[in-house]
Amino acid sequence: DIQMTQSPSSLSASVGDRVTITCRASQSISSYLNWYQQKPGKAPKLLIYAASSLQSGVPSRFSGSGSGTDFTLTISSLQPEDFATYYCQQSYSTLYSFGQGTKLEIK
Amino acid sequence: EVQLVESGGGLVQPGGSLRLSCAASGFTFSSYAMSWVRQAPGKGLEWVSAISGSGGSTYYADSVKGRFTISRDNSKNTLYLQMNSLRAEDTAVYYCAKEGYISGYYMDVWGKGTTVTVSS
Numbered sequence: 001d002i003q004m005t006q007s008p009s010s011l012s013a014s015v016g017d018r019v020t021i022t023c024r025a026s027q028s029i030s031s032y033l034n035w036y037q038q039k040p041g042k043a044p045k046l047l048i049y050a051a052s053s054l055q056s057g058v059p060s061r062f063s064g065s066g067s068g069t070d071f072t073l074t075i076s077s078l079q080p081e082d083f084a085t086y087y088c089q090q091s092y093s094t095l096y097s098f099g100q101g102t103k104l105e106i107k
Numbered sequence: 108e109v110q111l112v113e114s115g116g117g118l119v120q121p122g123g124s125l126r127l128s129c130a131a132s133g134f135t136f137s138s139y140a141m142s143w144v145r146q147a148p149g150k151g152l153e154w155v156s157a158i159s160g161s162g163g164s165t166y167y168a169d170s171v172k173g174r175f176t177i178s179r180d181n182s183k184n185t186l187y188l189q190m191n192s193l194r195a196e197d198t199a200v201y202y203c204a205k206e207g208y209i210s211g212y213y214m215d216v217w218g219k220g221t222t223v224t225v226s227s
Binding site: 030032038042044049050055087089099101 | 142144151152153154157166167168169202207209210211212213214215217218219220
């Protein structure tokens with residue numbers, strides 16, 4: 001099975017900050033990597049698919065990069081509505097797996 | 108509007124069974140693979156199972172293999188998850204998700220979830 005590890009597990013930042021979240025796969029997954037945002041009590045929302053493609057309707061301040069085993073999600077200028085938990089997910093294997101999540105909190 | 112609505116959650120005793128349903132609307136259901144994802148209280152997301160658009164291929168996480176069965180009825184635009192031999196650790200919110208495909212699969216539409224509690 002492919003293990004996904006995110007870092008950091010939590011992060012405090014201020015409105016306007018640039019933030020980067022990292023996701024590492026236990027083996028190469030090419031670009032089969034997706035990013036989701038989840039707010040408390042809500043379903044996850046797709047942000048980025050195929051490592052770097054922005055889902056329709058998602059603000060351009062979100063971007064993704066990487067391939068192989070190392071990936072990043074960057075928020076260029078944090079907005080109040082961005083404080084949430086972020087998950088990466090691999091679809092290289094038919095047995096999908098998620099990272100443990102990164103909770104982004106207001107400093 | 109593309110929409111997924113889960114139902115069938117509830118309180119069940121350990122060892123019991125439950126069947127979850129996910130009613131889909133607003134898209135050609137049979138053309139898309141579907142997944143179930145769960146989230147235990149205070150924990151992260153865990154992929155549970157997936158099924159191809161035709162229903163001919165199914166996939167399961169090791170944690171549920173042999174106990175859970177995913178299926179779909181394309182004539183009713185409905186996805187199912189039959190859960191048997193339930194354990195306390197199966198307690199979670201269960202989400203169904205539609206899978207899109209561009210250069211890889213991703214879950215682009217999610218339901219609001221249904222809560223399953225396994226307890227005596």
